[in-house]
Amino acid sequence: MKNSSSTNSEAVxxxxxxxxxxxxxDVCLGCGRSLSEILEWGKADSxxxxxxxxxxxxxxRPTPFCR
Incomplete structure (x- = not known):
C-alpha cells in the first residue's frame, strides 16, 4: 500500500x-509558467x-475574445 508521502515525492x-x-x-508563451515559477522550479517539491x-x-488555455 502506497502512502501519500510516496505519491508526493514522485518526480514531476x-x-x-x-x-x-x-x-x-512575465509568463512564458511556451510552457505557461510565470517567471517566478520558472525560477522556483529547481527548489520546489513535487x-x-x-x-x-x-x-x-x-x-x-485559449480564452474567448471580448466583443
Whole structure:
C-alpha cells in the first residue's frame, strides 16, 4: 500500500518546451509558467511542481475574445 508521502515525492517533469519567450506579464508563451515559477522550479517539491503545472496549463488555455 502506497502512502501519500510516496505519491508526493514522485518526480514531476518540467513543462518546459524550450520555446521560452515571456509576454508582457512575465509568463512564458511556451510552457505557461510565470517567471517566478520558472525560477522556483529547481527548489520546489513535487506537490508544488504539480501546482505550478496546473496553473501553467490554465494560463495556456485559449480564452474567448471580448466583443
Amino acid at each position: 517533469d518540467s513543462p518546459c518546451r524550450r520555446q521560452c519567450c515571456l509576454d508582457d506579464h 506537490e508544488r511542481r504539480r501546482a505550478i503545472c496546473q496553473a501553467a496549463q490554465q494560463r495556456l
